[in-house]
Each structure stands twice: as structure tokens, then as C-alpha cells.
Amino acid sequence: MSGDSGNPALLSNADATKPNKNQPFVPRITELRMLNLGYIRSSACRFSHFITSHSSSSPSSCFGFSPKQTITSALRSQMGSFSTLSRSSSRLLFRQLFENESFTYTYLLADISHPDKPALLIDPVDRAVDRDLNLVRELGLKLIYAMNTHVHADHITGTGLIKRKVPGVKSVISKASGSKADVFVEHGDKISFGNLFLEVRATPGHTVGCVTYVTGDGPDQPQPRMAFTGDALLVRGCGRTDFQGGSSEQLYKSVHSHIFTLPKETLVYPGHDYKGFTVTTVGEEMLYNPRLTKDEVFFLEQLIFENLNLPYPDMIDVALPANKVCGLQD
């Protein structure tokens, strides 16, 4: 990591602080998953093949559980190691936010057991910055990082606006992206917020500088791990590779070596979804991703984006130059 060697939040691993009894109530990831039951119900039905093949009970409905069981415990037992119902560190506050013009997900993470409640945003969108910052304010968080997984071609990043509106926030992007930011990260770096951290994994292919941010590996870190994959890996898809120095070969290799090597129960949070999905797991994508389950030769010969002639994103000519300078142009 370069560009911010003096910031104590980076690479720090201070002692854990005890949760404060006086803290305002904020739902933990487990509770958020339950609030998200609509998604779970519909995806459980959609992936009935997946559920039945991992179920030991005889299904009485598309869920296959007795009415006496709670939905949560039934889904947990049926989905086994690929469950998206997570136990999680009680210190993590997590929100998935959606921007509905570019179908972009922004993620808010904070360590709420730390006295400062340090927080970060991954892939904020300029149009939604006020919404995101209001939420940060309402929850009493201290935003320290505004991060990008890559240089976006379909929307303008919110990182520049956030820096203007909240002094002290540092923008983060990969060194390989060739963009402007306060902090440049590389494969293997760690970004700390309180006593939690994200690990940086290089996942180029959609763009040369794409990275995936993965929650830390350790006893005090959320379990299962969570991977914020940007456009490298989408739910049942992957980012296109036909511009911005993209490469199908690189994408295939980097997803296989730096995402599919994570534990199968790792939750995968994509940068976009165009079909209404919100989350998946490494195990699920290794089994069912129609692009990345094919062998490399097939992927390159049949599925290569260069042959698909997809229209370029509508905002590409505005977004690329703006995003090279953190979303702000003179």
C-alpha cells in the first residue's frame, strides 16, 4: 500500500475494545439477513435444484421444511455450507445499498464496537452520495475511507464528492488502476477500520486494476468472510472484458485463483446486479456460474466478451475521465 503510510487505521491491529452497552441498536448481519427474507424466499425457490441436492429431508414445499421449523433454521440446515445466513462478528455493521440507474451496489461497513465507529464505503455512486452520507450520520459512524474496486465505466464514482463533503475521508483505489486517489492498494494489502480489516485481492480482467476487498481472516473478524468483488464476479456472471484494457483470460485466471480459493461459504457481494440478486457465495458460483464453471478454453473461445458485441455503457465517455480523477473533474 502506498500514499498513506502515516494513517494509523491502515495496517493497525489495536486491541479489541468491548462493546458499549449504551450504543444505539443497529442490526447485525444475521438480523439483516432475516430482514432480507424476501430475497431468500425467492432465491430459495429459484435454486430449488441446489436446495434439494443439499437437503436430507423430504421437501414438503419449495423450501422442504416442516411448518414447525422456523424459516431461518430450515434454510440454514438445507443450504449447508453455502448458506448466506451468516453468523457474524457483532462488531460489524453492514449495509448493502442500491443505486437504481446504474444498478450499482455500494457497501457500508463499520466497526461499531470501536469507540469511533470507523466506517468505509465501497463503490459509492455520485448520485447517491447524499443518501449514503445521511445514513453514515444517522448511525453515528465516522467515515474514514471511500473506496473503489475499479475505474467504473457506467457511472461516476462518489469518492470525490464524499471527500469534498466530509473532510478527512481518504479515497482508495488500486495502484494498477492508474487513477488518482489518496491511498493506492495492491494485492495482499490490508485496510483497517477499527479492529476489522479488509484484505485486497487482485482480480483483473474486467479492467486491469480491478480488486476484490475481502473481510479479514481471523478469530475477531466476521464469519463467514465477505468478498466485495466489484465487476470481477457477479451473481451467475462476470464483468465484461471488451474495453478498458480488459482481458477474458486474465478475468478467468484471477477469479479462479483469488476468489474461488476462498472458503466456499464466503459471501460474495457483487458490484452490480441486473436481475434482482443481492448476494451469493463462492461455493454457489463455483457450481452454478454459467461463465466461470466452464473450462478456460471454452470460456475464451465461446464466451469471450470481445465476440458478444455488447453496446458500451451509456455513460462511458463521461465516466472514464471523471473516474480517473476520483470522480471530480475541473
Ligand SMILES: N[C@@H](CCC(=O)N[C@@H](CSS)C(=O)NCC(=O)O)C(=O)O
Ligand atoms: N447497459 C449498462 C451497462 C451494462 C454493462 O455493460 N455492465 C457491465 C458492468 S458496468 S461497466 C458488465 O460488465 N456487464 C456484464 C454483463 O454480462 O452484461 C449501461 O449502459 O450503463
